[in-house]
Amino acid sequence: MSKVIIIDDEPFILMMIEDKLKKANIDVVTLRESKNAVEIIKKEMPDLIILDWMMPELSGIELCRILKKDPDLLNIPIFMLTAKGQDSDEQLGLKCGVVRYITKPFSPKSLLEMVQETLGKDKY
Amino acid sequence: MEKINTENDLSLTIQELSNAYEELSLLYRISEVFSFLSVDEICSRIVSEAVTTIGVKTAAVLFLDEDGTKLCTETGIGSWDKKREFIRDSGILWKSIDSKRPSAFCKLKETEHRDYLPGLSSLMVCPIVGKLKTLGAVVVADKESEEEFYSKDSKLLMTIAAQAGLAIENAFLYNELEALLIGAIRSLVKALEASSQWTAGHTERVTEYAVGIGRVMGLESETVEKLKISALLHDIGKIATPKEILNKNCKLDELEWIEIKKHPGLGAEILEELKQFKDIILTIKYHHEHWDGERGIFGLKEEEIPFMARILAVADTFDALTSDRPYRKRKSKEDAIKEIVSCTGTQFDPEVVASFLKWAEHFSLQH
Numbered sequence: 001m002s003k004v005i006i007i008d009d010e011p012f013i014l015m016m017i018e019d020k021l022k023k024a025n026i027d028v029v030t031l032r033e034s035k036n037a038v039e040i041i042k043k044e045m046p047d048l049i050i051l052d053w054m055m056p057e058l059s060g061i062e063l064c065r066i067l068k069k070d071p072d073l074l075n076i077p078i079f080m081l082t083a084k085g086q087d088s089d090e091q092l093g094l095k096c097g098v099v100r101y102i103t104k105p106f107s108p109k110s111l112l113e114m115v116q117e118t119l120g121k122d123k124y
Numbered sequence: 125m126e127k128i129n130t131e132n133d134l135s136l137t138i139q140e141l142s143n144a145y146e147e148l149s150l151l152y153r154i155s156e157v158f159s160f161l162s163v164d165e166i167c168s169r170i171v172s173e174a175v176t177t178i179g180v181k182t183a184a185v186l187f188l189d190e191d192g193t194k195l196c197t198e199t200g201i202g203s204w205d206k207k208r209e210f211i212r213d214s215g216i217l218w219k220s221i222d223s224k225r226p227s228a229f230c231k232l233k234e235t236e237h238r239d240y241l242p243g244l245s246s247l248m249v250c251p252i253v254g255k256l257k258t259l260g261a262v263v264v265a266d267k268e269s270e271e272e273f274y275s276k277d278s279k280l281l282m283t284i285a286a287q288a289g290l291a292i293e294n295a296f297l298y299n300e301l302e303a304l305l306i307g308a309i310r311s312l313v314k315a316l317e318a319s320s321q322w323t324a325g326h327t328e329r330v331t332e333y334a335v336g337i338g339r340v341m342g343l344e345s346e347t348v349e350k351l352k353i354s355a356l357l358h359d360i361g362k363i364a365t366p367k368e369i370l371n372k373n374c375k376l377d378e379l380e381w382i383e384i385k386k387h388p389g390l391g392a393e394i395l396e397e398l399k400q401f402k403d404i405i406l407t408i409k410y411h412h413e414h415w416d417g418e419r420g421i422f423g424l425k426e427e428e429i430p431f432m433a434r435i436l437a438v439a440d441t442f443d444a445l446t447s448d449r450p451y452r453k454r455k456s457k458e459d460a461i462k463e464i465v466s467c468t469g470t471q472f473d474p475e476v477v478a479s480f481l482k483w484a485e486h487f488s489l490q491h
Contacts, residue, residue, distance in 0.1 A: 016145060019138040105149035107177060108142050 002119045005041060007034055007060070008081065015103075017050065020108050021115060034058040038066060041073060047119055050091035053082035053093070061096055068097045077118050080104065105116040131365045133435055139170075140406050147283055148329055154284060156233035162345075167199035170288045172264060175201065177284070178277050180264040182244065183340040185211070185252070185288070187379060188221070195221070196258065202266070215240050217249055226282055228273040229471040241265075248273045250285040254293035262288060302349075309356045316363055320370040323359070326443055331355035333439035336487060340479040341435070351432050354407035360438055361391030361408075375451035385421055385426050387410050407432040414471045426473075434473040438464060438480045457484075 004026055006017050014030040021028050029044050031037055034055045041049065042055040049067070053060040060080055067073045080093045093101045100114055154173055157166045167185040182202030186195045195210040195217060207226035210217050212426040216237055220227045228248040232238055241247060246264040251258055262285050267273065313327045334355040362370060365387055369380045376384065392409035393399055410424055410433040414445045417425025455463065459485055468477045 012141060015138050016142045019135065020142060105145060105152050107146055107149045107153075109146060109179065110176065 001025060001027045002048070003029065003044060003046040004048045004050060004115060004119075005029045005037075005044060005046040006032065006036055006050045007031040007055070007063070008050075009033060009055045010052070013052070016108060017111065020045065021111050024112055024116065026115065026119070034060070037063055038070070038073075041067070041076070042096075046076060048077050048079065048115060050081060053080055053089075055111060061093065063093070064093075064096045064107055078116050079111075079118075085098045139439070141284065143279075145178070146276075147280060150283055151278060151287070154287045157287060157325055158294065159296050163292060163295045163299075164199070164327075166255070166288065166291050166295055170284055171201050174262060174264050174281065177280050178264050179268045180266055181268060182265040182369070184208075184263045185260060186217070188258060190256075201470050204263070204265070214275045216264070219259060220249045221251050221258060224258065226249050226278050227242075227287075228278060230272040245270075246272060248277060248281055250278070250281045251291065251354070252285050252289045254289045256293065257348065259289060259292055261285075285451060298426075306353070306356070309353060312360070313356055316360065319367055322363070323362075326447065327356055327359060329438045329443045330358065330436070333442055333483075334436050336483045337435050337439060338432075339479050340483045340486075341476070347432070350403055350435065351407070351435060353441065354411075354432055355400070356402045357391065357435055358403065358408050358411050358440065359387060359391070359395055361387035361389065363394065364390045385412070388421060403430070403432065406434060407428045409433075411436040413437070415473050416470045418470070429473075432475050438472050438476050442484075443478070 004021055006014055008014050009032055018028045018030055035057050051060040064078055077099045079102060080098040081102050081104060083104045091100045137394055140439055157169050160166050170185055182204050184200035184204040185198045188195055189199045190471055193212045197208045199208050200206045212218055218231055226245045230246040231246060232244050245264045248259050249263045250258045252262055264281060289410045317324050335348055336350050338351045363382055369383055388411055389411050390407045393403045407430050410429050413420035413424045413429045415426060440458055445455045445463060468474050
């Protein structure tokens with residue numbers, strides 16, 4: 001079973017994505033804060049990380065930079081969720097190695113399809 | 125408030141929230157259609173949103189005709205036949221239109237509706253209602269999952285239809301206003317041309333040529349529209365030129381030429397109150413400038429001359445050369461093209477002339 005870690009400080013977003021992915025038989029770990037995320041990611045070794053950009057203490061983009069510098073973690077694909085809709089933000093996100101840049105409010109249905117596509121790709 | 129204490133209840137609540145969030149994200153995306161002013165663009169966006177959000181194989185937008193007796197397909201994808209029309213009857217589409225409510229039908233092939241909409245298994249329809257009247261309907265059919273339509277699908281379709289109604293009505297009003305504006309300008313130009321026997325039809329031809337060159341240059345439709353208005357109005361300043369000069373049957377003297385050369389500046393002055401016409405006014409003012417800055421009226425050169433004015437200069441000259449004047453006979457199209465080419469880089473912008481030549485090739489095939 002594929003595993004996805006979702007990190008977002010909005011509990012409703014976490015619940016909603018968790019529910020959607022679990023119903024599609026995907027194992028889910030949710031985190032409401034980013035500060036201990038690196039250790040948890042190392043322990044869980046997920047197949048995909050869904051990350052909110054704007055979080056207190058450690059922002060999604062900073063966390064992304066840390067993950068991409070860690071040889072054990074740099075290959076885990078990252079989706080960035082964000083309310084930042086500017087093209088320049090998207091460019092910055094993509095430059096940091098994010099595979100999907102998803103603007104809030106997003107369609108949960110499309111998100112699931114994107115997750116399945118990314119997880120599927122890695123299997124082959 | 126009732127306490128939610130079972131896992132099942134919680135899951136249902138999350139599901140509800142998830143549906144509401146789906147709807148919110150749809151609203152957020154579809155509100156972009158308001159930036160489109162073309163009905164075609166709006167309809168194709170509506171259809172593609174319906175397909176992805178509701179997860180259907182087929183979707184279409186139908187418009188009600190003028191007298192409200194026929195529904196005609198405007199845009200359709202999937203297995204929808206784009207020629208499909210429905211004369212007013214008691215069928216399922218018209219029921220939905222008349223009640224102004226969405227309706228869903230499943231297992232169509234097993235019901236009496238199978239001949240009404242052949243080839244479709246399930247269907248949901250929602251009327252598109254504008255502020256002023258019912259405009260048509262949006263139809264989705266055959267879910268990807270082969271399931272029936274549920275109330276969450278109907279809510280999504282209603283969201284799409286409500287936004288579509290406002291955006292389409294907006295686009296219609298815009299088109300009407302635009303037609304009114306162009307109509308008013310054309311009448312004004314006719315009045316102007318009636319005062320000179322030599323320039324009849326000049327404006328319409330210059331407009332055709334300028335728009336043709338603009339399209340070859342790949343200008344956006346909004347710019348082409350501005351170019352068209354500029355071309356229609358380019359000689360409006362001649363209203364203030366003495367009629368005797370405009371109608372003179374022989375060569376003009378130097379003083380008369382000075383009068384004629386005032387028309388671009390006068391045109392700009394006449395239109396200066398139209399604040400939304402800023403680009404157009406500058407195009408009109410500078411349509412007699414020369415690329416090299418020599419011998420123009422205001423002495424602007426190269427990029428200082430507004431882009432549309434450089435296109436208008438070529439179109440205007442091409443028509444002048446191929447029309448009779450009191451003091452000379454018209455040139456053949458080939459000779460006129462040669463003359464324009466010989467003035468490239470001096471009178472005309474080389475980039476515009478290059479596009480003019482491409483357009484001229486196509487133009488001579490047509491005429």
